[in-house]
Amino acid sequence: VEEFISIMLNSRKExxxxxxxxxxxxxxxxxxxxxxxxxxxxxxxxxISTAYxxxxxxxxxxxxxxxxxxxxxxxxxxxxxTSLA
Numbered sequence: 001v002e003e004f005i006s007i008m009l010n011s012r013k014e015x016x017x018x019x020x021x022x023x024x025x026x027x028x029x030x031x032x033x034x035x036x037x038x039x040x041x042x043x044x045x046x047x048i049s050t051a052y053x054x055x056x057x058x059x060x061x062x063x064x065x066x067x068x069x070x071x072x073x074x075x076x077x078x079x080x081x082t083s084l085a
Contacts, residue, residue, distance in 0.1 A: 003070070005063065012050045012083055019046045019081045027079065043079035045070060050085055 047070030069082040
């Protein structure tokens with residue numbers, strides 16, 4: 001299990017569209033995942049957090065929200081995304 005972060009200057013809609021393309025591309029690779037209890041092939045779960053220009057939140061808050069969203073995606077059954085504002 002690997003986790004990484006990507007910070008993009010996109011809207012939530014653009015981020016969701018990108019995540020859906022990445023998910024589809026990874027799924028279409030059809031890479032076997034012998035040890036998964038969820039899927040027979042490699043999948044991706046994603047947490048999305050959106051920051052808006054002019055907000056005063058600390059970046060750590062956005063990272064924390066994205067991490068919470070990621071774990072929510074994993075609990076949903078994986079190969080999905082969750083977006084938190």
